[in-house]
Amino acid sequence: MKLTVLMDNNTYIDQYYLGEPAVSYYIEDGDARILLDCGYSDAFIKNASAMDIDLSRLTHIVFSHGHDDHTRGLQFLRDAVELSDVEIIAHPDCFFPREEDGLGFGAPYLAEEVADFAKLHLSKEPVWLTERLVYLGQIPDAFGFEKRHPIGKRGIEEGWTDDYCYDDTALAYQTDEGLFIITGCSHSGICNIIHQAKHICGEDRIAGVLGGFHLFDVDDRLMQTIDYLQSCNIRDFYPCHCVSLKAKAKMMEKLDVCEVGVGLQIEM
Numbered sequence: 389m390k391l392t393v394l395m396d397n398n399t400y401i402d403q404y405y406l407g408e409p410a411v412s413y414y415i416e417d418g419d420a421r422i423l424l425d426c427g428y429s430d431a432f433i434k435n436a437s438a439m440d441i442d443l444s445r446l447t448h449i450v451f452s453h454g455h456d457d458h459t460r461g462l463q464f465l466r467d468a469v470e471l472s473d474v475e476i477i478a479h480p481d482c483f484f485p486r487e488e489d490g491l492g493f494g495a496p497y498l499a500e501e502v503a504d505f506a507k508l509h510l511s512k513e514p515v516w517l518t519e520r521l522v523y524l525g526q527i528p529d530a531f532g533f534e535k536r537h538p539i540g541k542r543g544i545e546e547g548w549t550d551d552y553c554y555d556d557t558a559l560a561y562q563t564d565e566g567l568f569i570i571t572g573c574s575h576s577g578i579c580n581i582i583h584q585a586k587h588i589c590g591e592d593r594i595a596g597v598l599g600g601f602h603l604f605d606v607d608d609r610l611m612q613t614i615d616y617l618q619s620c621n622i623r624d625f626y627p628c629h630c631v632s633l634k635a636k637a638k639m640m641e642k643l644d645v646c647e648v649g650v651g652l653q654i655e656m
Contacts, residue, residue, distance in 0.1 A: 389417040389521065389561050391570065391598070393652040394435050395427040395461075396628050400649040405438060406431040407650050410457040411572050411600060411629050414441055417518045417561070422448040424559060425572050426461035433461070433468050435650055444469040449506070450523055451495075452572025452599075453556040454482035459495035462502075471506040477523050479555035480510040481542070486551060488540030514588050520562040527557055527576035527584050533612040534577025558599065560585035563656045565623070566593025573600040573630050579616045594620040595656070598648070600629030606638050618642045624654075 395412035399405055412432040415422040423446060426432060436443050443465065452458055459482070465471070483502060486494035502508045509515065512526040529536065542551035556575035561568040567585050574581055578601045586592055597617070603610050617625070617639075627636055628648035639645050 389415065389563075389568075389656055391415050391654045392439065392441065393628075393648060393650055394423075394439075394441070395425075395432040396648055396650050396652075398628065398647075398649040400647075400651055403649070403651045405435045405650040408457075409629070410461070411452070412461065413570060413598075415521070415559075415570075417521050420447050420518050420521070421445045422450060422517060422521070424450050424570060425452055425458040426465055428457045428460045430461060430464035430468070433464060439651065446471075446474050448517055449474055449476045450517070450559065451476070451478040451482050452558060453479070453553055453575060454484065454486065454495045455573070456493045456495065458572050463496040466505060473507070475507045475509055476502055477509045477511065477515055477517075479512060479526060479557060481555035482510070485543035486540055487543070487548070493540065494543075517559075522560050522562075522585075522588060524557050524560060524581065524584050524588060526554060527580050529577075529580060530583040531577060531579045531612075531616070533609050534580050536576070539575065557581075558585070560589055561656070562589055562591065563595050566595035567591050568596040568624075568656060569594065569598070571597070571599030571601070573602050575602055578603075579613055582616075582620065594622050596624030596626070596654075597622055598624075598626035598628070598654070600631060601627055601635075602630045603627075603635040604630075604632040606634055610635055610638060614639055614642055626652075626654075
């Protein structure tokens with residue numbers, strides 16, 4: 389498996405790619421060519437071109453959840469490449485409208501619109517993309533310190549309701565040294581996500597974790613999260629996107645934190 393960061397908040401010094409507060413990862417595993425999230429703009433497409441990555445060869449697009457910094461780039465990708473044979477995998481709640489304080493921040497298309505131009509697969513259950521790579525489906529709540537809180541409102545047939553982001557999910561890849569977890573924002577809680585990955589894969593070892601953890605404050609939740617992550621003996625730890633500098637600094641006291649930026653490549 390080879391993973392390339394096409395979009396993140398950060399870029400590396402002297403590597404002239406585009407960055408934005410968004411996420412897109414390109415994953416190759418055997419014959420599978422997978423995007424996890426599509427960023428906010430067309431910048432991830434420009435980065436892919438600069439890296440000689442041919443997005444017309446995609447087999448799958450997976451959405452970690454339906455916020456626009458992970459889904460909005462789909463409208464630009466649709467204009468750039470043919471997606472009719474691409475399987476798009478997401479939670480059934482992913483494409484509902486979302487707003488906060490009157491501002492929309494949901495995906496650019498409704499589910500029925502996506503189904504018109506791609507092979508849409510909506511699932512709350514795990515989906516194996518390859519023999520080693522799995523979409524985790526809806527994440528159960530396992531840890532009390534990762535209690536969900538509403539993030540804006542979600543549009544449903546009856547009107548608007550508090551959005552607890554139950555569509556938030558992640559990927560897990562089975563390596564010979566344990567699981568490598570790939571997240572978008574971890575609104576479900578990074579510890580809950582790891583717990584679900586262990587359950588689905590029947591594997592307790594965690595080789596690595598990459599992604600956003602939606603952690604900003606140095607508080608009790610962060611400290612309990614760090615304690616759990618430390619107990620997992622994670623070798624490769626890549627917090628990015630929605631993790632504050634203060635949170636990363638605290639993590640570095642007990643965890644071997646690696647820098648993340650557009651262009652990072654991880655092979656295993």
